[in-house]
Amino acid sequence: MPHELNWFLLSDYFGVVVFAISGALAAGKRAFDIFGVMVIAFVTALGGGTLRDLILGIHPVSWVRDPVYLWLVIGASLFTVLAGKISHRFDNRAMLISDAFGLSVFTVIGVQAALYHAHVPAPIAVIMGIMTGVAGGVIRDIICNDIPLILQKEIYATACGLGAIVYTVFDYFQVEQGISTVICMLCVLLIRLVAVISRWNLPAFRLQHRE
Amino acid sequence: MPHELNWFLLSDYFGVVVFAISGALAAGKRAFDIFGVMVIAFVTALGGGTLRDLILGIHPVSWVRDPVYLWLVIGASLFTVLAGKISHRFDNRAMLISDAFGLSVFTVIGVQAALYHAHVPAPIAVIMGIMTGVAGGVIRDIICNDIPLILQKEIYATACGLGAIVYTVFDYFQVEQGISTVICMLCVLLIRLVAVISRWNLPAFRLQHRE
Amino acid sequence: MPHELNWFLLSDYFGVVVFAISGALAAGKRAFDIFGVMVIAFVTALGGGTLRDLILGIHPVSWVRDPVYLWLVIGASLFTVLAGKISHRFDNRAMLISDAFGLSVFTVIGVQAALYHAHVPAPIAVIMGIMTGVAGGVIRDIICNDIPLILQKEIYATACGLGAIVYTVFDYFQVEQGISTVICMLCVLLIRLVAVISRWNLPAFRLQHRE
Numbered sequence: 001m002p003h004e005l006n007w008f009l010l011s012d013y014f015g016v017v018v019f020a021i022s023g024a025l026a027a028g029k030r031a032f033d034i035f036g037v038m039v040i041a042f043v044t045a046l047g048g049g050t051l052r053d054l055i056l057g058i059h060p061v062s063w064v065r066d067p068v069y070l071w072l073v074i075g076a077s078l079f080t081v082l083a084g085k086i087s088h089r090f091d092n093r094a095m096l097i098s099d100a101f102g103l104s105v106f107t108v109i110g111v112q113a114a115l116y117h118a119h120v121p122a123p124i125a126v127i128m129g130i131m132t133g134v135a136g137g138v139i140r141d142i143i144c145n146d147i148p149l150i151l152q153k154e155i156y157a158t159a160c161g162l163g164a165i166v167y168t169v170f171d172y173f174q175v176e177q178g179i180s181t182v183i184c185m186l187c188v189l190l191i192r193l194v195a196v197i198s199r200w201n202l203p204a205f206r207l208q209h210r211e
Numbered sequence: 212m213p214h215e216l217n218w219f220l221l222s223d224y225f226g227v228v229v230f231a232i233s234g235a236l237a238a239g240k241r242a243f244d245i246f247g248v249m250v251i252a253f254v255t256a257l258g259g260g261t262l263r264d265l266i267l268g269i270h271p272v273s274w275v276r277d278p279v280y281l282w283l284v285i286g287a288s289l290f291t292v293l294a295g296k297i298s299h300r301f302d303n304r305a306m307l308i309s310d311a312f313g314l315s316v317f318t319v320i321g322v323q324a325a326l327y328h329a330h331v332p333a334p335i336a337v338i339m340g341i342m343t344g345v346a347g348g349v350i351r352d353i354i355c356n357d358i359p360l361i362l363q364k365e366i367y368a369t370a371c372g373l374g375a376i377v378y379t380v381f382d383y384f385q386v387e388q389g390i391s392t393v394i395c396m397l398c399v400l401l402i403r404l405v406a407v408i409s410r411w412n413l414p415a416f417r418l419q420h421r422e
Numbered sequence: 423m424p425h426e427l428n429w430f431l432l433s434d435y436f437g438v439v440v441f442a443i444s445g446a447l448a449a450g451k452r453a454f455d456i457f458g459v460m461v462i463a464f465v466t467a468l469g470g471g472t473l474r475d476l477i478l479g480i481h482p483v484s485w486v487r488d489p490v491y492l493w494l495v496i497g498a499s500l501f502t503v504l505a506g507k508i509s510h511r512f513d514n515r516a517m518l519i520s521d522a523f524g525l526s527v528f529t530v531i532g533v534q535a536a537l538y539h540a541h542v543p544a545p546i547a548v549i550m551g552i553m554t555g556v557a558g559g560v561i562r563d564i565i566c567n568d569i570p571l572i573l574q575k576e577i578y579a580t581a582c583g584l585g586a587i588v589y590t591v592f593d594y595f596q597v598e599q600g601i602s603t604v605i606c607m608l609c610v611l612l613i614r615l616v617a618v619i620s621r622w623n624l625p626a627f628r629l630q631h632r633e
Contacts, residue, residue, distance in 0.1 A: 035580035039552065050477060055261060057270040059479040060542075067545050120271075123278050130250065142353055142564055158246035266472060268481040331482075334489050341461065353564055369457035 007178070008112065012049075012062070015105030016069055018098045020045040020076035023140050025095040028084055030144060034077070040140060041077040045069075045102075048135035052110055052128055056118035096196050099137060104188035107133040107160045108181050111167045122168040129164030130157055133188070155195045163188035218389070219323065223260075223273070226316030227280055229309045231256040231287035234351050236306040239295055241355060245288070251351055252288040256280075256313075259346035263321055263339055267329035307407050310348060315399035318344040318371045319392050322378045333379040340375030341368055344399070366406045374399035429600070430534065434471075434484070437527030438491055440520045442467040442498035445562050447517040450506055452566060456499070462562060463499040467491075467524075470557035474532055474550055478540035518618050521559060526610035529555040529582045530603050533589045544590040551586030552579055555610070577617045585610035 023044025027037040046063050053061045063069035110132025114125035134157055141148040163184045170180035234255025238248040257274050264272045274280035321343025325336035345368055352359040374395045381391035445466025449459040468485050475483045485491035532554025536547035556579055563570040585606045592602035 033577060033580055035577070035583050039556070039579045042549070054265055054476055055272050055275060060540075061477050064477060064540075064542055064546055067543050070545050070549065118271075118275075120275055121278050123281050124275055127253070127274075127281065134250070138354060143560060143570060145570070148354060148356065155244060156247070157250045158244055161246050265476055266483050266486060329482075329486075331486055332489050334492050335486055338464070338492065345461070349565060359565060359567070366455060366457070368461045369455055372457050 008109070011105050011181075012109055013068070013072055015102050015109060016045045016072050017076045019048075019102035019106070019136055020073045021080050022095050022099040022102055022137070024077045024080035025084075025098070026140055026144050026146065028080065034081060037081060038074055038077045040143065041080075042070075042073045043143060044136045044140040045073050045076070046136065047139040048106055048110070048132045048137075051135045052113060052132045055131075056114060056120070056128065058113065058117060097193070100189055100192040100196065103133045103137075103156075103160060103192055104163065104185040106136070107163045107188050108167060108184050111164050111171075111184070112177075112181075115168070115171060122172065125168055126161065126164040129167065130160040133160040155191060159188045159191040159195065162191060219320070222316050222392075223320050224279070224283055226313050226320060227256045227283050228287045230259075230313035230317070230347055231284045232291050233306050233310040233313060233348070235288045235291035236295075236309070237351055237355050237357065239291065245292060248292060249285055249288045251354065252291075253281075253284045254354060255347045255351040256284050256287070257347065258350040259317055259321070259343045259348075262346045263324060263343045266342075267325060267331070267339065269324065269328060308404070311400055311403040311407065314344045314348075314367075314371060314403055315374065315396040317347070318374045318399050319378060319395050322375050322382075322395070323388075323392075326379070326382060333383065336379055337372065337375040340378065341371045344371040366402060370399045370402035370406065373402060430531070433527050433603075434531050435490070435494055437524050437531060438467045438494050439498045441470075441524035441528070441558055442495045443502050444517050444521040444524060444559070446499045446502035447506075447520070448562055448566050448568065450502065456503060459503060460496055460499045462565065463502075464492075464495045465565060466558045466562040467495050467498070468558065469561040470528055470532070470554045470559075473557045474535060474554045477553075478536060478542070478550065480535065480539060519615070522611055522614040522618065525555045525559075525578075525582060525614055526585065526607040528558070529585045529610050530589060530606050533586050533593075533606070534599075534603075537590070537593060544594065547590055548583065548586040551589065552582045555582040577613060581610045581613035581617065584613060 020041040023041035024037050026044070027040035030036075032040070046069060050061050050063070053059070107129045111125045111129035113132070114120050114128035115122070118128075120128070138148050140146075166187050167180050167184040170183065171177075231252040234252035235248050237255070238251035241247075243251070257280060261272050261274070264270070318340045322336050322340035324343070325331050325339035326333070329339075331339070349359050351357075377398050378391050378395035381394065382388075442463040445463035446459050448466070449462035452458075454462070468491060472483050472485070475481070529551045533547050533551035535554070536542050536550035537544070540550075542550070560570050562568075588609050589602050589606040592605065593599075
């Protein structure tokens with residue numbers, strides 16, 4: 001992931017910020033101090049990419065070679081804590097939406113890193129897209145002892161997977177990278193947001209299925 | 212792990228399939244969609260080996276270099292979902308038995324990868340055997356928010372460890388590899404199945420010890 | 423981490439022993455067999471360092487190249503189980519104190535490995551100090567299905583982080599390594615122990631904040 005690919009890098013930064021916010025919000029529900037909030041934000045924002053880089057053998061891991069990631073996480077954590085003090089509406093819905101944005105960005109980045117930097121076969125690239133998108137949030141939920149979002153929302157991993165498949169198919173037919181990226185992100189984001197919204201309309205239905 | 216060692220590779224594939232089934236069954240109890248089932252099956256089947264390859268510095272990780280692993284996981288997931296629709300008896304017992312099979316296969320593979328490919332000392336190879344056998348299931352249980360099997364059944368890790376010790380001792384005395392493999396697998400499998408069966412006979416005893 | 427740096431190595435061994443005890447105590451509360459106790463002790467003692475070495479690209483991981491770590495974990499596990507049989511007072515308080523000691527040692531080691539062996543920037547070294555100190559205990563708590571200590575005690579990660587920052591600042595001003603190490607360790611240990619003790623005095627306060 002060279003620094004010339006500015007768009008690639010900027011979208012990575014964007015994903016880190018929104019996932020850090022999502023992590024900080026999850027930590028905020030637990031009344032952590034600011035340092036604990038940063039730890040959870042860090043793990044949420046950089047956990048998926050770290051796992052991807054380790055498995056693809058990309059060394060050093062992104063945030064080790066570029067401290068900007070760390071400052072983004074710290075900044076996003078402070079912003080979330082301050083925003084949470086100002087507005088009590090910065091809550092569960094904000095977390096679900098920022099999580100969906102992060103998911104779409106990280107899915108694309110995971111597929112791109114796998115295809116263009118580690119040169120793995122397309123099916124493995126799809127897995128890397130899902131992993132990059134999902135792993136940070138799963139680690140966040142596991143550490144916070146929450147029921148993982150990936151379990152609560154059935155089409156969480158599905159959104160990632162479909163988006164990643166769309167990207168690799170577009171890549172196979174040599175569609176321009178910018179177009180593939182936007183369509184893949186929209187695909188993940190729309191599926192995920194529709195899932196979240198339709199869930200809001202069906203709370204009673206879910207409760208009946210609770211174990 | 213070169214492709215010439217067909218037996219080694221085939222037993223690895225077998226372990227992946229049974230652990231994927233075990234993962235899909237665990238996911239099935241949670242009413243995931245098919246994509247979520249595949250994610251849990253994937254993590255269960257390939258989590259232990261991934262951790263082992265990362266720690267031993269074997270790059271690239273097995274399933275990254277060989278997409279067959281991915282197709283096996285997808286196939287096993289589909290099979291499990293279909294079999295689950297046909298027979299409602301494909302349940303907890305099936306999961307415990309397939310888990311025990313996967314455990315025995317992965318323990319051997321972990322020890323062999325450590326001894327013959329990373330050339331680590333025998334005690335470390337035992338650890339790698341346990342890790343390869345246990346880690347996938349532990350990750351599955353953690354993500355599914357279940358109480359890990361490794362905690363519920365006291366002799367889960369013990370079965371792995373004894374099997375791995377048997378293999379390394381046989382290897383030290385230069386017993387033929389095929390014989391070591393079969394005896395190590397039988398060792399893990401028998402200890403584990405006896406434990407599972409004897410547990411079935413002692414439910415009341417366990418309940419008294421519950422915290 | 424060459425063998426000439428005896429002090430470095432000895433403090434690493436010390437940290438491994440106290441974290442292994444902390445892991446064995448956590449496992450002991452769950453009535454595991456001796457093998458299960460060793461697995462949890464192993465993960466607690468070596469999980470943080472393993473993660474650090476993987477992310478920093480230090481190969482092979484410490485305990486793979488030096489089986490002494492394994493024997494320390496096994497010895498500490500046996501000691502804990504025996505001591506637990508002799509004295510029923512070897513309990514929660516012992517676990518919290520041994521955890522605090524391990525935390526201080528591992529924080530220093532994490533920062534030193536990052537600064538002197540992987541040559542990463544100072545902010546990343548702070549993260550590595552926190553990760554080395556915290557990760558093993560977090561993995562222990564996650565596997566044991568406990569609420570992570572890092573969540574229960576707000577200034578757990580904070581103690582690590584402040585200690586790590588102190589070390590990197592002292593390192594920047596070229597303070598002698600032994601002095602930096604002792605002050606960093608005291609910093610982590612004192613903050614953590616004060617937090618544990620003050621928590622014991624404020625149970626009612628916490629209960630009001632419980633969700």
